[in-house]
Amino acid sequence: MSGILAILERGAGGWHRMSFEALAGALELGRATGEPVTVCVPAADAGAAAAEAAAWGAAVIALEHEALSLYAADAWIAALEPLIRELGPAWVVLPHTYQTRDFAPALAARFGRVLMGDCTGFAIEEGRPVFERQLFQGKLIGRFLFETEAPNFVSFQAGAFRAARPAGAAAPVTVRRAEIEPARIRQRPEPPFREAVQAVDLASVERIVAVGRGIGDEGNLELARELAAALNAELAASRPICDNGWLPMDRQVGSSGQTVAPKLYLALGISGAIQHVVGMKGSGCIVAVNRDPQAPIFEIADYGIVGDLFEVTPALIEELRRSKETA
Amino acid sequence: MKIVVAVKQVPARDVQAELVPSGDWIDESGLSFEMNEPDAYALEAALRLRESAGGEVVAVSAGPERVQSVLREALAKGADRAIHLAADGDAARGLDPAVNAALLERAVREEQPELVLTGLQSDDTGSGQTGVVLAARLGWPHATLVMAIEPGQGEVRVKRELEGGWYQHMRLPLPAVLTIQSGISRLRYATLMGIKRARTKEIRRLEAPPEAAGGLRLAGLALPRRSRQTQFLEGPPAEQAAQLVEKLRFEARVL
Ligand SMILES: Cc1cc2nc3c(=O)[nH]c(=O)nc-3n(C[C@H](O)[C@H](O)[C@H](O)COP(=O)(O)OP(=O)(O)OC[C@H]3O[C@@H](n4cnc5c(N)ncnc54)[C@H](O)[C@@H]3O)c2cc1C
Numbered sequence: 396m397s398g399i400l401a402i403l404e405r406g407a408g409g410w411h412r413m414s415f416e417a418l419a420g421a422l423e424l425g426r427a428t429g430e431p432v433t434v435c436v437p438a439a440d441a442g443a444a445a446a447e448a449a450a451w452g453a454a455v456i457a458l459e460h461e462a463l464s465l466y467a468a469d470a471w472i473a474a475l476e477p478l479i480r481e482l483g484p485a486w487v488v489l490p491h492t493y494q495t496r497d498f499a500p501a502l503a504a505r506f507g508r509v510l511m512g513d514c515t516g517f518a519i520e521e522g523r524p525v526f527e528r529q530l531f532q533g534k535l536i537g538r539f540l541f542e543t544e545a546p547n548f549v550s551f552q553a554g555a556f557r558a559a560r561p562a563g564a565a566a567p568v569t570v571r572r573a574e575i576e577p578a579r580i581r582q583r584p585e586p587p588f589r590e591a592v593q594a595v596d597l598a599s600v601e602r603i604v605a606v607g608r609g610i611g612d613e614g615n616l617e618l619a620r621e622l623a624a625a626l627n628a629e630l631a632a633s634r635p636i637c638d639n640g641w642l643p644m645d646r647q648v649g650s651s652g653q654t655v656a657p658k659l660y661l662a663l664g665i666s667g668a669i670q671h672v673v674g675m676k677g678s679g680c681i682v683a684v685n686r687d688p689q690a691p692i693f694e695i696a697d698y699g700i701v702g703d704l705f706e707v708t709p710a711l712i713e714e715l716r717r718s719k720e721t722a
Numbered sequence: 723m724k725i726v727v728a729v730k731q732v733p734a735r736d737v738q739a740e741l742v743p744s745g746d747w748i749d750e751s752g753l754s755f756e757m758n759e760p761d762a763y764a765l766e767a768a769l770r771l772r773e774s775a776g777g778e779v780v781a782v783s784a785g786p787e788r789v790q791s792v793l794r795e796a797l798a799k800g801a802d803r804a805i806h807l808a809a810d811g812d813a814a815r816g817l818d819p820a821v822n823a824a825l826l827e828r829a830v831r832e833e834q835p836e837l838v839l840t841g842l843q844s845d846d847t848g849s850g851q852t853g854v855v856l857a858a859r860l861g862w863p864h865a866t867l868v869m870a871i872e873p874g875q876g877e878v879r880v881k882r883e884l885e886g887g888w889y890q891h892m893r894l895p896l897p898a899v900l901t902i903q904s905g906i907s908r909l910r911y912a913t914l915m916g917i918k919r920a921r922t923k924e925i926r927r928l929e930a931p932p933e934a935a936g937g938l939r940l941a942g943l944a945l946p947r948r949s950r951q952t953q954f955l956e957g958p959p960a961e962q963a964a965q966l967v968e969k970l971r972f973e974a975r976v977l
Pocket of ligand 1: 636663
C-alpha cells in the first residue's frame with residue numbers, strides 16, 4: 396500500500412475552502428514521506444472543478460454520481476470505499492469539515508480503522524509522522540501515532556496548512572462513475588436551507604465586542620453592551636451564549652455562525668475554541684480578556700489582558716469615556 | 723420509543739490541566755468532573771422525545787467508578803434507568819473512539835433500543851466519532867450535528883446543522899444513532915424530587931468487553947504554542963485599560 400489519497404469536498408455551493416488546506420497538508424505529508432498524492436473529488440458533476448484541482452500538480456480522480464449531489468453519509472461511503480480498496484493508499488487525507496465529521500469515521504470503520512481527526516499538523520519523528528491535535532478544548536496538544544497498517548485516515552483542521560497553490564504543471568484528470576446503489580442509501584436528505592434572514596450583518600462592521608461563557612450570566616451582558624457602546628462596536632458572542640438564548644443566533648461568530656473580519660475584535664471571556672476562531676481570526680486587531688493565561692485565545696491575540704473581565708471591563712469603559720472627553 | 727443516551731464524564735471546564743510527572747496524561751487527582759455538555763443536550767433531547775412520544779430513556783456511561791455520578795445526574799433529570807460500563811486504564815481515558823464505541827455497543831446490543839443519542843463530541847478528547855463509529859459497528863444509519871428530531875413511523879426526521887448558518891433535514895430509518903449538537907433546546911435542571919427519586923433507580927454494572935483498540939497511540943502531550951506575538955498588558959485593571967486604549971489608538975489605530 397502506498398501513496399496519499401486526498402479527498403476534497405465540493406458541494407452545490409462550490410469548493411469547501413478547507414479542501415485546499417487539506418490538499419496542502421497532503422502534499423506536505425507527501426514530501427515528508429516520499430509518497431505521491433492523488434486527489435479525489437466526489438461530486439455529482441466534478442467537471443471544471445476537477446481541472447481546477449489538477450492545477451495543484453497531483454493527479455485528480457473525479458468520482459461522479461447523481462447520488463452525491465445532496466449529501467448523505469451512506470452515498471459518500473459507498474463511493475469511496477471501493478476506490479480506497481482499489482488504490483490501496485497508505486494515507487487518506489480529508490479536510491475536517493462538518494461533512495467529514497459525519498461520514499469519515501464510518502468510512503474508516505469499514506477498514507477497521509479510526510480516523511485521526513482534527514489534526515493541526517504533523518512532524519516526522521523516527522521516520523514516521525506524528526500528528527498533533529488539541530485535547531481539553533485546546534488547553535493541551537496531544538501527539539499521536541498510528542499503530543495500524545495502511546490505509547490510515549487523517550483529517551486536518553481549518554488553518555492547519557496554508558492553501559497557497561504550488562506552481563507546477565497541471566496534472567491529468569480521470570473521470571470515473573461511482574458504483575452506488577441508490578436503494579442502499581438509508582439517509583434521505585432534503586435540500587439545505589437557511590433560517591430566517593439575519594438581522595445583523597456582522598461581516599461588515601468595523602468593531603466587535605464578543606462575549607463568551609466567561610460572562611457567567613445573562614444579566615451581565617449589560618456590561619458588555621456598555622463597552623460596545625463606548626467603542627461604537629456591535630455585540631457578538633460565542634456559541635454557548637446563543638445556545639442559552641441570551642443573544643440571538645445571528646450574533647454567533649464561528650464555523651456554525653458568522654465569519655467576521657472587523658478592524659477590532661475584543662473577546663471577553665472566550666476561550667478560543669477552533670470553531671470560534673475560524674470565524675474571527677481574520678480580524679485586524681484581536682484583544683482578549685481572559686482570566687486563564689493558558690486560554691487558547693491568547694495564541695492569536697495581538698493584545699492580551701489576563702484578568703477578571705468583571706474588573707477589566709468597567710475599567711475599560713471608564714478609560715474610553717475619559718479619553719473621549721480629553722480627545 | 724426506547725432510547726439509549728450515552729453520557730461521558732469529563733473534567734470540569736475551568737480546570738487547569740496539569741500533567742502527571744511522567745508527562746503522559748493529566749493529573750486527575752485534583753480534578754472535578756462533570757457531564758460532557760453536548761451529552762447533556764443529547765439527554766435533554768431524549769427526555770423530550772419520551773415526553774412527547776412515550777417510551778423509556780436509558781443512560782449509559784463508560785469509565786471508572788466515578789462516572790456513576792453522571793449517571794445519577796441523568797437519573798435525577800429523568801432518565802428511567804442507567805448502565806455503567808466499567809472500564810479502567812487506557813479504556814477509561816476515552817481517547818480511542820473505537821474503544822468507546824465497543825463499550826457502548828455492548829449496552830446497545832443488550833438493550834435493543836430504537837434510537838441511540840450521544841453528544842456530537844466530548845470536551846476532553848474532542849474526537850467527535852464515538853457515535854458514528856458505534857453506528858458503523860451496529861450496522862445502523864447515523865446522522866451527526868442534529869438540532870431537532872421529529873419521530874415518525876419507523877423513522878425519524880432530523881434537522882442537521884451545516885456550516886455558516888445552513889441546515890438540512892434528513893430522514894433515517896430506525897434503529898439509528900444520532901449525535902446531538904448543543905443548543906437543541908434549553909437544558910433542564912434536576913429537581914429536588916428528581917434527585918430523591920434517582921437514589922432508588924437502578925444503575926446496572928456491565929463489565930467492559932475485551933478492548934477493540936482503534937490503533938491510535940498517544941505519543942506525548944504538550945502545552946500549546948503561541949503563533950502571534952501577544953503583548954500582555956500588566957498591572958491592575960485600571961492600568962491595563964489605560965495601556966490598551968493607548969495602544970488601540972496609537973499602535974493598532976483602530977479607535
Ligand atoms: C461542530 C461544532 C460547531 C461549533 N460552532 C461554534 C461556533 O460557530 N461558534 C462558537 O463560538 N463555538 C462553536 N462551537 C463550540 C466551541 O467548540 C466552544 O465550545 C465554544 O466556542 C466555547 O465558548 P466560550 O469560549 O464562550 O466558552 P468556554 O470555552 O467555556 O470559555 C470561557 C472562557 O472564559 C474565561 N472566563 C471565565 N470567567 C471569566 C472571568 N470572570 N473573566 C475573564 N475570563 C473568564 C475562562 O477562562 C474560559 O477561557 C462549535 C462546536 C462544534 C463541535
